[in-house]
Amino acid sequence: xxxxxxxxxxxxxxxxxxxxxxxxxxxxxxxxxxxxxxxxxxxxxxxxxxxxxxxxxxxxxxxxxxxxxxxxxxxxxxxxxxxxxxxxxxxxxxxxxxxxxxxxxxxxxxxxxxxxxxxxxxxxxxxxxxxxxxxxxxxxxxxxxxxxxxxxxxxxxxxxxxxxxxxxxxxxxxxxxxxxxxxxxxxxxxxxxxxxxxxxxxxxxxxxxxxxxxxxxxxxxxxxxxxxxxxxxxxxxxxxxxxxxxxxxxxxxxxxxxxxxxxxxxxxxxxxxxxxxxxxxxxxxxxxxxxxxxxxxxxxxxxxxxxxxxxxxxxxxxxxxxxxxxxxxxxxxxxxxxxxxxxxxx
Numbered sequence: 140x141x142x143x144x145x146x147x148x149x150x151x152x153x154x155x156x157x158x159x160x161x162x163x164x165x166x167x168x169x170x171x172x173x174x175x176x177x178x179x180x181x182x183x184x185x186x187x188x189x190x191x192x193x194x195x196x197x198x199x200x201x202x203x204x205x206x207x208x209x210x211x212x213x214x215x216x217x218x219x220x221x222x223x224x225x226x227x228x229x230x231x232x233x234x235x236x237x238x239x240x241x242x243x244x245x246x247x248x249x250x251x252x253x254x255x256x257x258x259x260x261x262x263x264x265x266x267x268x269x270x271x272x273x274x275x276x277x278x279x280x281x282x283x284x285x286x287x288x289x290x291x292x293x294x295x296x297x298x299x300x301x302x303x304x305x306x307x308x309x310x311x312x313x314x315x316x317x318x319x320x321x322x323x324x325x326x327x328x329x330x331x332x333x334x335x336x337x338x339x340x341x342x343x344x345x346x347x348x349x350x351x352x353x354x355x356x357x358x359x360x361x362x363x364x365x366x367x368x369x370x371x372x373x374x375x376x377x378x379x380x381x382x383x384x385x386x387x388x389x390x391x392x393x394x395x396x397x398x399x400x401x402x403x404x405x406x407x408x409x410x411x412x413x414x415x416x417x418x419x420x421x422x423x424x425x426x427x428x429x430x431x432x433x434x435x436x437x438x439x440x441x442x443x444x445x446x447x448x449x450x451x452x453x454x455x456x457x458x459x460x461x462x463x464x465x466x467x468x469x470x471x472x473x474x475x476x477x478x479x480x481x482x483x484x485x
Contacts, residue, residue, distance in 0.1 A: 141178065141437065145198035146171050153254035155199050158265050160290040165189060166483070168290050172257035173199055174250065175212035175267050175286055177316045179323070179437070180296065182411055182483045190409050192483070194317040194447040197437040203252075205434050207442065208315040211251035212286055213244045215271060215278045216467070217313035218388070218423060218456035221348045225459035227279065227307050227468065234277035239346050244315070246276035250284070251315070263290040273306060280306030280471075295482035302475040309467045310475055311454045313419075317427060317447035320406025320413055324438025328426065328448050329369030332405040335362035335424060337389035341455055342378055348457050349464075352390055360387060362402075368426060368448070383428035384445065388421050388455050396420075398478055402450055409485070416480040417452035420465045425449040452479040 146157035155173040167181040167189070178196070181189040195210055196202050202209070216234075223234035223242035235246030244251065255267040264287065271282040282304045289297040300312045319328055340360055341349040355361040359371035359379060372384050379385070393399045396418045405412040415422070425448060432443035440446075458464040469475050 141169055148199045150254050155254055158259050160263050160265055162263055162290045162292045164294060166290055166294050168296055170265055170288055172255045173202055174252060175255050176210035178210060184485050191323045192318055192320050194323050194442050195437050208244055208251050210316045213313045213315050214250035215245045215310055217311045217453045219243050219348055221457050221460055232277055241346055248276055278308055280304040280308040295480050297480045300477040304469050305471055307470050309459045310469045311467050313451045313453045315449055315451055317449055319447045320404055320411045321408040324440035327445050330407050331368050332365050333362050333368055334365045335389050335402045336392050336400055338392055339390040341388045345381055385424050385426040386428060388423050391420055391422060412484045414482045415450050418478050419452040421453050421455050423451040423453055
């Protein structure tokens with residue numbers, strides 16, 4: 140049981156708290172405005188119980204000291220930008236370097252480590268707002284971001300993103316929740332069954348920067364048919380070796396920015412399935428290969444190697460340096476909008 144008091148603190152002059160959203164069938168989602176982090180998702184199961192399908196921590200103190208981006212809103216730029224550099228309108232920008240020689244997830248002071256202004260609109264809706272100032276972590280423009288979390292009565296969690304800027308910038312927002320559909324603390328996710336609606340992916344170099352777009356055909360990254368994660372995760376494959384498993388951006392099969400099904404995951408022990416729908420062109424499938432067990436989870440078990448997975452809907456990594464990729468440029472007068480839905484079935 141989460142203690143709300145453990146999430147109440149003052150950081151940088153702003154107050155953190157824990158907000159709980161509910162629907163009519165008993166689904167509950169706990170979110171803290173520190174990083175907009177999803178702390179837990181309780182999903183109704185067939186035996187009239189609920190299963191917490193999210194790896195999380197039990198206090199703000201622990202979230203302040205973790206480096207996994209557990210449950211967090213990610214910005215300004217989800218995923219990596221090569222060598223932390225990109226150019227816009229003839230001007231080159233240098234970002235904070237925090238992942239080898241690259242910039243990752245908006246830098247160490249990215250959106251995951253900011254206190255967002257929060258308003259719980261009703262029992263099932265939370266509205267978060269953050270103003271990222273011009274130059275923050277090296278990014279240009281004052282960026283106003285609003286994220287709305289909604290728990291719907293069909294047992295889905297909807298995340299709606301909206302943003303605007305006063306100067307041309309780049310933007311790639313996502314959520315970095317770690318899921319275990321068998322239940323938080325239940326062990327490895329290698330038995331999970333995964334389907335990804337993508338014929339192609341973006342292979343990467345040794346620093347996990349994209350080097351193009353290739354087919355998944357004939358590779359262990361092909362999840363077009365339901366496949367157990369553990370079936371091929373340790374196969375002899377250069378891409379799997381680089382990432383220590385799955386940590387790859389998939390080019391989703393879709394038209395434009397339609398809301399469409401990207402993936403599904405089933406935990407065989409709980410019988411719970413999660414379907415992912417998104418307006419984004421890509422999705423990062425990550426199997427927790429860099430989790431090291433040093434952080435105690437809220438379940439009492441450590442957040443350990445391959446005990447949870449992420450399905451991060453997104454534009455592609457390093458897009459500002461790849462004009463052939465869908466653009467992540469946002470200009471003044473334009474409105475950035477994106478929706479992702481995680482729907483649970485049992």
